[in-house]
Amino acid sequence: MNAYSQPAGVTARDLLDVERIRRDFPILHQEINGYPLAYLDNAASYQRPRSVLDAIRHYYEHDHANVHRGVHALSHRATEAQEAGREAARRFLNAAERAEIIFTRGATEAINLVAYTLRETLQPGDEILISHMEHHSNIVPWQLACQRTGARLRVVPITRSGELRLDEFHRLLNRRTRLVAMAHVSNALGTVNPVAEITAAAHALGIPVLLDGAQAVAHQKVDVQGLGCDFYAFSGHKMCGPTGIGVLYGRREWLERLPPFQGGGDMILSVSFDHTEYNELPYKFEAGTPDVAGAVGLGAAIAYLEQVGMDRIAQHEAALLEQATRAIAALPGVQLIGEAQEKAGVLSFNIEGIHPHDLGTVLDHQGVAIRAGHHCAMPVMDFFGVGGTARASFAFYNTRREVDQLVAAVEVARRMLA
Ligand SMILES: Cc1ncc(COP(=O)(O)O)c(C=O)c1O
The missing domain is CATH 3.90.1150.10 (Aspartate Aminotransferase, domain 1)
Incomplete structure (x- = not known):
């Protein structure tokens, strides 16, 4: 410990x-x-809570340096601190392995990461299925992806009580659907969507599922393996952690299939002007100096929620x-x-x-x-x-x-x- x-x-x-x-x-x-x-x-x-503020302060007072590249003690400690935050997020979501936890700036960036990398595989006629109750950050990235590729955004309607029309979901899900992207919990309505059922139906057709968990993780236990989803996004600041840090969980199979999101330091194994070899997961998706203090604060926030x-x-x-x-x-x-x-x-x-x-x-x-x-x-x-x-x-x-x-x-x- x-x-x-x-x-x-x-x-x-x-x-x-x-x-x-x-x-x-x-x-x-x-x-x-x-x-x-x-x-x-x-x-x-x-x-x-104070434990989150203290953890961030402790990190900057005792352990800060840049991660991964250093040979000195502080760099090792900073790397260890960041990876402890990643392990906490893995445990919190019950992900199978730490490599499936990508640090992002928040839920918005996590969804954009998938939208930008997946769009390289989209073609005219393909469909992305979202719902009528999404936050803009689970609408606009898909709109952009559709505009660039000729794919089509399909929207599952909702009822007057603010529930997903499951009959319409099943009707709209089809062999052209390339991804289902849905809120686990709606921020505007509070609706908790039947995400396990949604995921099972999509998987029956071989379609991957992204869940926007920004409003879910602080309110209920989330088990990504139990849900079976392929991607899960959340923000630290909506669950007692710092602003500027969030998580994209992705199943290894999918993260390996997707190309890198941004290019830069840390996401590479070797670079020449002719060819770049990308780093292993999760670093392939984490270009540049990460928000180490954010990861530390996120780990402390998770520990706090788990204790409560x-x-x-x-x-x-x-x-x-x-x-x-x-x-x-x-x-x-x-x-x-x-x-x-x-x-x-x-x-x-x-x-x-x-x-x-x-x-x-x-x-x-x-x-x-x-x-x-x-x-x-x-x-x-x-x-x-x-x-x-x-x-x-x-x-x-x-x-x-x-x-x-x-x-x-x-x-x-x-x-x-x-
Ligand atoms: C359901 C939902 N998704 C995504 C977001 C975006 O979160 P962030 O702004 O932290 O990236 C929010 C923020 O309110 C949200 O409520």
């Missing part, structure tokens, strides 16, 4: 003792406009979502956007006659941080005929008291603005 694989402060014996957990998050303890901060914008970005326990996190968030949904739905003039049977901790809603930005601003005046707008999912907003929504999103460090604060603040805003 080295400095980068130490468990965080929470012990496995704890039940989900939220007040204790909150003591690990310095940023949560402040007032905004004279009210205690209720941070309910977790789908946009999580906050970090993904099952307990899921249970706690489900209770907060239920409390918030019941209370907000009971207010006059409220329209809930996203009422799927299976949901993660996202509550999107509108109040008749109130612009979501105005609602968000009045909530901020009462210390409540939510998101207001299209949530980078404009097609979802179009489908529901709204310009945007107010979105409260919950993390395991949120409390019932904060949900009460949200509801009270919404009621103030409603009386003031409606």
